[in-house]
Amino acid sequence: MEYIVAVAKTGSLxxxxxxxxxxxxxxxxxxxxxxxxLGVKIFRxxxxxxxxxxxxxxxxxxxxxxxSKIGELKEEAEVHSNFISGxxxxxxxxxxxxxxxxxxxxxxxxxxxVRVEMTEKSSxxxxxxxxxxxxxxxxxxxxxxxxxxxxxDIEVLMKGKMIVAVSRHSPLALYESLSEQELHHHAFVLYxxxxxxxxxxxLTSKYGPVDILFWTNNLDAIRSAVREGLAIxxxxxxxxxxxxxxxQGEGVPIEITGYDNTNCLGLVRSEKKQLSLITxxxxxELKSELFRS
Numbered sequence: 001m002e003y004i005v006a007v008a009k010t011g012s013l014x015x016x017x018x019x020x021x022x023x024x025x026x027x028x029x030x031x032x033x034x035x036x037x038l039g040v041k042i043f044r045x046x047x048x049x050x051x052x053x054x055x056x057x058x059x060x061x062x063x064x065x066x067x068s069k070i071g072e073l074k075e076e077a078e079v080h081s082n083f084i085s086g087x088x089x090x091x092x093x094x095x096x097x098x099x100x101x102x103x104x105x106x107x108x109x110x111x112x113x114v115r116v117e118m119t120e121k122s123s124x125x126x127x128x129x130x131x132x133x134x135x136x137x138x139x140x141x142x143x144x145x146x147x148x149x150x151x152x153d154i155e156v157l158m159k160g161k162m163i164v165a166v167s168r169h170s171p172l173a174l175y176e177s178l179s180e181q182e183l184h185h186h187a188f189v190l191y192x193x194x195x196x197x198x199x200x201x202x203l204t205s206k207y208g209p210v211d212i213l214f215w216t217n218n219l220d221a222i223r224s225a226v227r228e229g230l231a232i233x234x235x236x237x238x239x240x241x242x243x244x245x246x247x248q249g250e251g252v253p254i255e256i257t258g259y260d261n262t263n264c265l266g267l268v269r270s271e272k273k274q275l276s277l278i279t280x281x282x283x284x285e286l287k288s289e290l291f292r293s
Contacts, residue, residue, distance in 0.1 A: 001063045003027045004034070004042060008060045009272075011049045068274040085113040088278055091121045091129065092139040094191065094219050095239025096265065100139070103285035114278055122193050122217065127152055130268055136279050137269050139286075141195045141236045144262040157290055158265040160237040162199050165251045167229050173252040180206065180258050187211040187231040189222045195263050199234055202259070219243075226251055236263040265290075 006016035007027065017024040035042050042056035052060055092100055100118055107116070121129070126138035130152045139157070147154065164183060166172040172186075184207040190196050192215050204210050213231045216222060223245045225231050233240075237253065245251045267283065269275060275283070 001066050003030050004060060004063045005067055007031065007043060007050050008052060008063075011051065013045070013050055064274065071274075072277045086115070086276075086278055088114055088116045088282055089135045090116065090137055090139075090282070091119045091126045091135050093123055093126070093141045093193065093239060094120050095235070095242050096139050098242055098244075099286060099289045102289045103282065106285045106288075107282050110281065111278060116282075120219075122191075124194055127268060130270055133270065133273070137267060137275075137283065140266050140268055141193060141239060142264050142266055143195055143198055144264050146194075146198075147264065147266070150266075150268070152268045153271045154266045154268045156264045156266050157287065158238050159262050160265070162195070162234060162256055162259055162261070162263055163237045163240055164232050164234045164254050164256060165226060165240050165243070165246060166232045166254060167226050168250060168252050170229055170232070170252075172232065172254065175254055177255040177257045180256060183232070183234075183256065184208075184210065187213050189213045189225040189231040189233050190215050191219065191222060191233070191235060192217050193235070196235060198261075199259070202261070223251070236265070238265050 002020065003016065006020055007013055010016045010019065013024050013027055017027050020027070031042065038059070040055045040059065041053050042059055043050040044053050090100060097118070097120060104116055104118070108114075121138075123140035123142060126135065126140050127150065129135045130138055140154075142150065142154075144159065147156070164178065172178065180203055184203060188200070188210060190200065190212060200210055200212070213225060214221075222233050223243075226233055226245070227250055234256075240246055240253050243251070246253055267286075269279075
């Protein structure tokens with residue numbers, strides 16, 4: 001099974017043999033024996049490499065699944081021995097870190113020896129680092145109508161609207177909702193996030209250039225500008241409503257009328273990599289925290 005998966009991943013018997021530290025002839029003979037046993041040709045071999053046949057593709061998929069399950073069994077056995085260790089690399093868009101920290105607290109009870117690295121990044125950065133295998137999983141914010149354009153595996157965790165946040169001392173704090181046209185009269189401070197940029201692009205196309213004080217990745221700078229009444233900001237409701245600035249009552253979230261695009265909170269991972277048991281259990285804890293909110 002391991003040989004089949006390695007050849008499928010690399011497209012080459014020689015490269016697979018180097019990665020597995022066995023001879024190319026051993027891999028070739030093992031796959032040939034397996035093909036003979038099944039009565040199916042799994043790979044089409046040539047000077048250019050090894051390409052899966054139509055009949056071989058479902059067998060390769062099953063081999064992936066079997067190896068994944070074997071890995072889970074090994075990890076499960078280690079859990080019961082309390083020896084499991086490793087690393088979990090997670091990134092999230094701002095505003096959801098609270099959920100990740102709560103999930104981590106529960107997760108650590110079962111996996112005390114797993115080192116978890118959590119960072120805040122933009123959705124675009126998270127997707128790129130997933131593709132480069134720098135992250136195991138990520139949590140991003142994306143418009144619902146942009147889901148098909150995502151180049152990694154994505155699972156929608158929550159859906160919500162775009163809302164604005166203003167200082168509690170602002171006259172706008174008295175409003176329960178504001179129209180896009182009313183928002184257009186105010187200055188913005190904005191987080192460098194695609195979902196925010198798409199909202200501003202829509203606003204610009206409808207009402208002309210938007211007064212933007214600054215774009216930044218510094219959340220404290222955005223909070224400070226809003227607190228001082230210099231500008232308002234905009235973002236997904238599940239991000240803004242869970243921001244410490246809002247939770248502490250310093251800022252006020254306000255709905256936007258007339259803007260219909262739904263925003264999604266999505267869990268992303270590589271399409272080429274099976275989730276480990278460790279990662280699956282962390283995701284389970286994260287979902288539990290999100291659904292409790």
